[in-house]
Amino acid sequence: TYLTLVTAIGAFSSCEKESPVEVYSKKNILLLGNGTEPQGLDPHVVTGVPESYILRSLFEGLCMDHPTIPGESSPGAAASWNSNEDSTKWIFNLQPEGKWSDGQPVTAEDFVFSYHRILHPDFGAQYASMLYFIKGAEDYNKNHRELYLFKNNPASILKWDEIKEVNFRGDSSIKTTKYIQTLFSDLKEPGKKIMLNATGLNNLDKEQLNAVMSNHNLFKWPTTLTASTKNSILKTLITNCDKDLWTIANVGVSAIDDLTLKLELKSPTPFLPDITKHYTWYPVPKHIITAQGPFTEQNYLWTEPENIQSNGPFKMKEWKLNHYIQVEQNPFYWDAKSLKLEGLRFLPVGDTYTEARMFFNGQLHATNTLAAELIQHSQRKHPKSVRQETYLGTNFLRINNNVEDLKDINIRKALAYSIDSKSIIDHILKGGQKPASGLVPPMGKYQPAEVYKFDPELAKELFAKTKFASNPSKLKITILTTDKDAAKALAEALQNMWKSNLGITVTIKQNEWKTYLSKMSKLDYTIATGGWIGDYPDPTTFLDMWKKGDGNNRTGWSSEAFETQLDKAATIADPELRIEALKKAEMLILQDMPIIPLYWYTSNYLLHESVKGWEPSIMKNQPYKYMYLQK
Numbered sequence: 325t326y327l328t329l330v331t332a333i334g335a336f337s338s339c340e341k342e343s344p345v346e347v348y349s350k351k352n353i354l355l356l357g358n359g360t361e362p363q364g365l366d367p368h369v370v371t372g373v374p375e376s377y378i379l380r381s382l383f384e385g386l387c388m389d390h391p392t393i394p395g396e397s398s399p400g401a402a403a404s405w406n407s408n409e410d411s412t413k414w415i416f417n418l419q420p421e422g423k424w425s426d427g428q429p430v431t432a433e434d435f436v437f438s439y440h441r442i443l444h445p446d447f448g449a450q451y452a453s454m455l456y457f458i459k460g461a462e463d464y465n466k467n468h469r470e471l472y473l474f475k476n477n478p479a480s481i482l483k484w485d486e487i488k489e490v491n492f493r494g495d496s497s498i499k500t501t502k503y504i505q506t507l508f509s510d511l512k513e514p515g516k517k518i519m520l521n522a523t524g525l526n527n528l529d530k531e532q533l534n535a536v537m538s539n540h541n542l543f544k545w546p547t548t549l550t551a552s553t554k555n556s557i558l559k560t561l562i563t564n565c566d567k568d569l570w571t572i573a574n575v576g577v578s579a580i581d582d583l584t585l586k587l588e589l590k591s592p593t594p595f596l597p598d599i600t601k602h603y604t605w606y607p608v609p610k611h612i613i614t615a616q617g618p619f620t621e622q623n624y625l626w627t628e629p630e631n632i633q634s635n636g637p638f639k640m641k642e643w644k645l646n647h648y649i650q651v652e653q654n655p656f657y658w659d660a661k662s663l664k665l666e667g668l669r670f671l672p673v674g675d676t677y678t679e680a681r682m683f684f685n686g687q688l689h690a691t692n693t694l695a696a697e698l699i700q701h702s703q704r705k706h707p708k709s710v711r712q713e714t715y716l717g718t719n720f721l722r723i724n725n726n727v728e729d730l731k732d733i734n735i736r737k738a739l740a741y742s743i744d745s746k747s748i749i750d751h752i753l754k755g756g757q758k759p760a761s762g763l764v765p766p767m768g769k770y771q772p773a774e775v776y777k778f779d780p781e782l783a784k785e786l787f788a789k790t791k792f793a794s795n796p797s798k799l800k801i802t803i804l805t806t807d808k809d810a811a812k813a814l815a816e817a818l819q820n821m822w823k824s825n826l827g828i829t830v831t832i833k834q835n836e837w838k839t840y841l842s843k844m845s846k847l848d849y850t851i852a853t854g855g856w857i858g859d860y861p862d863p864t865t866f867l868d869m870w871k872k873g874d875g876n877n878r879t880g881w882s883s884e885a886f887e888t889q890l891d892k893a894a895t896i897a898d899p900e901l902r903i904e905a906l907k908k909a910e911m912l913i914l915q916d917m918p919i920i921p922l923y924w925y926t927s928n929y930l931l932h933e934s935v936k937g938w939e940p941s942i943m944k945n946q947p948y949k950y951m952y953l954q955k
Contacts, residue, residue, distance in 0.1 A: 343686025349934055349953045352666040353650075357679045357692040360837045361646050361672040365627040367603040368442040368449050371841075371876065373857055373944075374692075376603055378670050381651050381948050382634035383606040386416050386435075386585075387597040391950040392939055395861060397597040398947075401430060401607065401635060401658075402585070410897055411594040412459075418583040423656035424609050425639035432579035437610040437619070439577045440570055446620040450845075450875025453868060454604040454859060457596065459576030459588045464569065466873065468493065469526045472572045473560050482556055489546045490557065494524030496872075508532055517542055525557070530565045533558055568620075591894035598860040601945065609633045637663055637949040646672060664937070664952035674837075676810060683709075683930045689953070690935060694928040696754040696810060702930065709930045712756050716858035716942040717925035718765055718866065719757075721803075721818075724847050725880040725918050729799055734786045736917040739851075740776055741783035742825040743818065745923050752813050755928040760921035764866045764910055767858075767942075770903055775914045776921055780825045787826050796827035804849035807834045811853060844878045852878075855925070858943055863906045864890070870913055881918030 348355050359374040367379055386405065390396035402416040422430035439458070442449045445467040456462040463471055470492040475484045500522045503515045508531060511519065520532060521544050528536070536543045537558045545554060576588030589596065599605065609626075612633050616625040625631060629643045637659070638651035652667040653660065671688065673679040676695035680702070682688045694702060694710070702710045723730050723739075730736060745759035762773030792799040803818060805811040812834060819830040835843065844852050856876075858865045867890060868874070872882030886909055893905035913919070927944055937951040 345686040345689055345932060345934075348669070349689075349955055352664070352953055354665055354668045354935065354948070354951065354953065355687065355689045356668060356670050357673045357682070357688050357690065358649075358670040359672065359692045360674050362649070363838060363841075364624060365632065366622070366624065367606040367608060368438070368447070368451075369622055370603075371450050372837075374672070377692075377944075378649055378651075379603045379606065380636070380945065381638045381668055381670075382632070382636045382640065383603065383608075384636040385602065385605045385607075386600040388601055389941065389945045389947055391937065391947055394940075394942065395598075397601070400601070401435075402600075405597065407594075407596070411592045411596065412589045414587045414589070414596055415580075416585040416587070418585065419658040420583060421658040422635060423658065424612075424633045424635050425654045425656055426612075426633045427656050428609070428611060428633070429582070430607060430635045431582045432585040433582070434607045434610055435585050436577050436579050438607045439605075440575075441608065441613070441619050442604060443575065444568070444570075444620050447622065449604075451604045453871070453874045453876075454599070454602055456868070457589050457591075457593050457599060459590045460573050461575055461590075464573040464575050466493075467526050469561070469564065469569060472569050473564060474557075477572075480560075482553065487546075487549070487553065487557060490549070491521060491524050491544060492526045494527060495522055498522035508535075513542070517544075525561055528561070528565075530562060533562045533565060537562070592897040595860060595862050598862070602859045604859075607635060609635075638667060641667065648672070659949065663949055665948065668948060674808065676808070680930065683932075688930075689932040690938075691930045694755070694930055696752055696813075699754050699928055706930070708933055711927065711929050711931050711940075713927045713940045714942050715925040715927035715944065716765060716767065716861060717855060718760055718763060719853075719855040719922045719925060720760070720763070721920040721922065722844065722849075722852045722854045722879050723881075723918055723920065724849055724851070726847055727850055729792075730850070732790055733917060734789045735792070735799070736920070738783045738787035738790070738826060739822065740917060740920045741779045741786065742821050743920065743922065744778040744821060745776075746778065748814065748817050749923055752810075752817055753923070756926045757923040760923050762910060762914060763919065763921050764863045764906075765858075765924040767861055767863070769900070770863050770906070773907065773910055773914055775911075783825055792828075797829050799828050800850070801828060802831045802833050802850045804833050804835065804840065804843055804852040806840050806853070807836050814853060845875075847878065847880055854878075854919075857925070861942065863903070863910070864893075867906065867909055867913070870918070879918045881916065883912060883916060886912040886916075 344355060358377055362375040362378055363370050363372060367383060384400045386400055386402040387397040388400035390398045401418060401422055403419045405414060405416045407414045418432060424430060439455060441447060442452050443455055443461050443465045445465060452465045474480050474482055498518055498521055500519060503511060503519050520542055540554050578586045580586050612631060613619055613626045617623045629640050632640050637654055637657050639654040641652040642650045648669050648671050650667060650669045653663050676693055679691045680695055680698050683691050723736055749757045761776050764772060766772050787793060803815045805815045815832045819832060822828045822830050843849050856866060869876040871887050889909040889912060893902055893909060896902040896905055934954045936954050938946050
């Protein structure tokens with residue numbers, strides 16, 4: 325219990341036996357609490373924050389955070405970089421001494437390979453959208469083959485205006501649940517029609533395309549098309565069905581020579597150096613991955629401890645599942661002479677109370693977080709160890725927009741206005757967080773929207789307009805959350821607020837991290853707790869993820885108006901006008917309310933006084949290469 329833990333912490337005193345912190349400090353190895361066990365260590369596959377902490381030690385993007393100046397970029401895998409005037413064309417000059425941890429050189433081709441891999445339609449990277457800044461990246465990743473084979477292909481015999489209404493991209497409104505588990509060849513004609521039209525011509529395999537060729541009636545065509553035109557479309561798609569269209573897609577990534585990488589962007593992006601710090605932009609070793617199988621498959625063999633090679637300041641030493649991951653200095657790192665730590669050990673401690681106990685018992689140099697109940701106690705007893713810092717992130721609730729009852733905007737608004745975020749912060753979180761009035765937290769000149777507020781009377785008025793007004797118990801809501809105590813406490817607070825303010829009976833479903841993520845991705849939930857930590861210091865990191873088909877959306881919601889406004893903002897070079905355009909985009913998602921922002925994050929954690937070179941970071945991206953332990 326909390327009191328027992330506080331008593332244990334307060335009563336702790338050193339004994340003759342050296343603590344792990346003392347032992348590992350002598351070895352110059354940093355002991356870090358890392359939250360949960362990582363899902364994996366492939367930068368193109370993982371999506372979580374726990375993974376990012378480890379990946380940042382093993383890999384290095386083109387740029388990295390400055391050790392002491394917030395918002396500044398330092399050389400990473402790139403020694404220098406420059407752009408044209410409107411920041412749409414960039415040249416990155418790689419480190420001449422850049423090497424993988426097996427001594428092989430890091431080349432511009434490694435970056436081309438890496439970006440090709442994460443964007444490949446068959447690879448299925450959930451975080452591929454992080455590279456959509458690159459010209460042609462989004463169309464390539466979404467397999468918009470009609471653009472390359474017909475619209476932008478001067479050799480095409482078909483006129484685009486005559487075929488542009490063809491269903492190339494699929495129809496997401498068509499329900500396929502009944503047929504999705506059945507082989508196409510085993511489906512009867514009605515099932516085949518549903519699957520083919522839901523999928524779209526671009527995404528059909530050769531068997532399916534040939535089926536449509538044999539029977540045009542399996543597919544819904546524009547009535548103006550002749551049989552000859554239909555056959556021409558199908559023949560072109562069949563011929564190119566198994567071809568990777570990377571080259572003709574003209575994606576804006578190229579290697580000028582071994583040490584020069586050229587990036588062409590779809591719109592002005594002056595903050596590109598910040599974006600390249602994210603792990604989705606890390607290079608991965610082509611020579612290791614291709615030795616394990618096709619690069620288009622999510623093959624985990626290359627990240628096994630005995631196989632993985634990385635280009636960052638540290639390399640893999642040992643991975644003991646559910647115990648720790650330990651990394652050691654990479655002797656081939658281009659700036660190895662600057663490294664002060666011999667290594668780091670990441671411990672997956674999911675329970676925040678256990679993590680705090682480990683810190684105070686000398687088992688950790690730093691915790692990942694600090695339990696809300698222990699913040700005030702720790703500030704009184706150990707003020708030099710407590711860190712409370714701004715963290716660029718928003719905690720929110722995802723609403724499954726495919727759930728029929730939650731399609732009513734009045735229900736979603738009633739739920740939102742029934743939540744007293746300040747009470748949650750004051751009585752549960754206790755970490756200096758701020759109630760979120762919008763999705764995007766304050767950053768730079770971007771001031772947050774003022775939409776969300778606690779207004780139980782308004783909530784009741786809105787709920788009175790719904791079909792559940794006379795019998796709230798008929799509205800069935802389950803909150804999906806993780807198996808952490810803090811997650812349960814938050815869910816219980818929401819449960820009580822919705823009961824007292826609206827009369828709704830809510831159940832809570834807790835799952836361990838991987839199951840929780842899987843259920844969200846499959847939209848197997850009603851309402852889910854969630855949050856987002858900014859990938860880079862710009863509002864688009866909180867907005868782009870809500871585009872249709874983005875792997876991090878996980879709500880079933882999309883809006884053409886929202887995406888059009890985002891696209892408009894992307895073309896604006898003037899910083900102030902761009903901010904105004906982004907604010908309009910944010911308002912569109914807030915008006916539809918597929919999510920309910922709760923609060924803006926702070927980072928509360930414990931740091932041992934012996935750890936030096938660790939500076940505050942709004943994204944917790946402290947570079948390990950500058951850290952050291954003062955003995």
